[in-house]
Amino acid sequence: MKYTTRQQALLLLSDGTIFYGKSIGLSGVAFGEVCFNTGMTGYQEIFTDPSYFGQLMVATNAHIGNYGVNDKEIESDSIKISGLICKNFSFNYSRPDAEESLENYFKKQNLICLSDVDTRALVGYIRDNGAMNAVICTDGTPIEELKTTLAQVPDMKGLELASKVSTKTPYFFGDENATYKVSALDLGIKTNILRNLAKRDCYIKVFPYDASYEDLASFNPDGYFLSNGPGDPDPLESAISVAKQIIENDKPLFGICLGHQVIALANGISTYKMFNGHRGINHPVTNLITGKGEITSQNHGFAVNREELENHAELEITHLHLNDGTVAGMRMKNKNCFSVQYHPEASPGPHDSSYLFDDFINNIKNSKN
Template sequence: MKYQKRKKAIVLLADGTIFYGKAVAGKEGSAFGEVCFNTGMTGYQEIFTDPSYFGQIMVTTNAHIGNYGTSSEEIESEGIKIAGLICRNFSYNYSRPAADASLEDFLDKNNLLAISDVDTRALVNYIRENGAMNAVISTEVDNIDGLKKQLAEIPDMKGLELASKVSTKEPYFMGDANATYKISALDIGIKKNILRNLAKRDCYIKVFPHNASFEDMKAFEPDGYFISNGPGDPEPLTEAIETAKGIISSGAPLFGICLGHQVIARANGISTYKMHHGHRGINHPVKNLLTGKGEITSQNHGFAINREEAEAHSDIELTHVHLNDHTAAGIRMKNKPVFSVQYHPEASPGPHDAEYLFDQFISTVKANKLETA
């Protein structure tokens, strides 16, 4: 730890509520975004680098953050994607053989403002009762009125298009060029571990920018298509929705995760909505309605698809439900090789109960390839 006096800091919510803390390592400044919380006990580095969290201030419910350091092998994108960090106890010292740096150094490298010594239990309870909202974390503790004015100008997450902020600018490849299957993936905030899971299943993946058309993705002559996770509201993603419609019409296999799941739903005319405070953690219970089995899943989303519309849709079958609040957690098309889930089967962090979905996708790709050969 860099021993220095730590500055007082605050969490100012959009409704005027204030929580108090201290800046990690004496950093100064302010960071704005929608405040949310993750209940995971581990995996903070993967969470901080997950593109789905872009524009959000993360509250970690685990009491100690930083105790096992960071590793260059445990990032889900290029750099930190959260807007700021709020925690209870920040560990400047770490203990783990696999770590190559402290969390403090990792945050410094990515120029991220973090505050600790906050009553995170009270803050999380407040979010659960009042809903996710915009917030600012700041060391400008004597400028409350000024911070309130700045906070009022931050756009709400509802209606906000963020995929373009985190998507690749140019197509790139992942995996072995001589692999059995070719997959075109639409990057609207993709995690590296999703690509790793596809690559280890004998896939060669071409990753396309968020605004790629179906024709762009089709030119790779893929055996299947994938639409990734990502941040923000799915409704403004008109280009991705049109691309999904093209893929669906082609009859090719399509798998979507998280934001990709919502895009596929909207491509089928199913609406989406902003949740009260979302699902973010690595222990969310989901029931597979096709098998009757339960799954413990990793989740990270603030929007969901309309379950009633999905169940009433003549071409859609509800395949998974979240057992805590009964929201739709998975769908498939009855007449097309298309399916999607609201959670993260690649985990990282989290359990591996849902990894079978990648195998299911590859089986669908294989079957379709044999049919069209």
């Protein structure tokens, strides 16, 4: 693909709706499920979050790129979104500690970007009509040809994507002399999750998405962690089996986002694809245990069935999303296991929920006594 700038370009939705804009970067096409993030900051963390793999990101903030990029603000080793749609793309940046422009960052990682789009109208359309597949085209490919190819792109429901972003081989994170050892199943883990565990005196061994319980247990960990990640949780049979075995052995277990959904499935609770997911850094959640509210960072297109969870004898809801009443957290009554649908590590986002990492460490301490 050739690198070009400011060429006429478009976004084609699977229902035939077209939004026009201009190319920033590569000349070509990019397919994925179109979604939007309402965060005002943190675009680099969002673009490198493995949970966004396979998605075309609409940025609702009017300006993208205005503070450049910095290698300290990445959540994985590369950009994970399939493409970006924005209103105003800033070629210049003003932050003193930025290392380069977002334009150069996209150019090096071959990301297709569409700017000058009426993102307000686009987000309103997605909210009314639901998440759907789409294609960004910046190379003049005929509309009918795009429609034919787009019709062959698989829906996110039923799509297993953890294998696309998980580590291929185990690796370690943190101080090997730390007090606690944690085995983490990488379904698309964010680096800031590992940072949060490490600064709480944990030494983490990160395993591939399809690692067995025996693999994770071979590290002789004090606790287990199931990470966030992209795609539908239902096809993750190996991860669900691992969760079942951890729970059966009553080992301390903490799950975030996709890991939360895997724990639900391990307990026979179904998940479903949302009409529109939750993606942003200002989502209100209520903690049913403490009665306190939290402003949270969220990024998910699937959720746990609330009715089934309420009727489950061994599970209870701990957190609810205040906008739509969906399940935001749960715990097992008789096992050392809890999980949340949102991102307590934030990055980007508020730190209201960072106490959940402390809860995990306390569970580990109590299990060792």
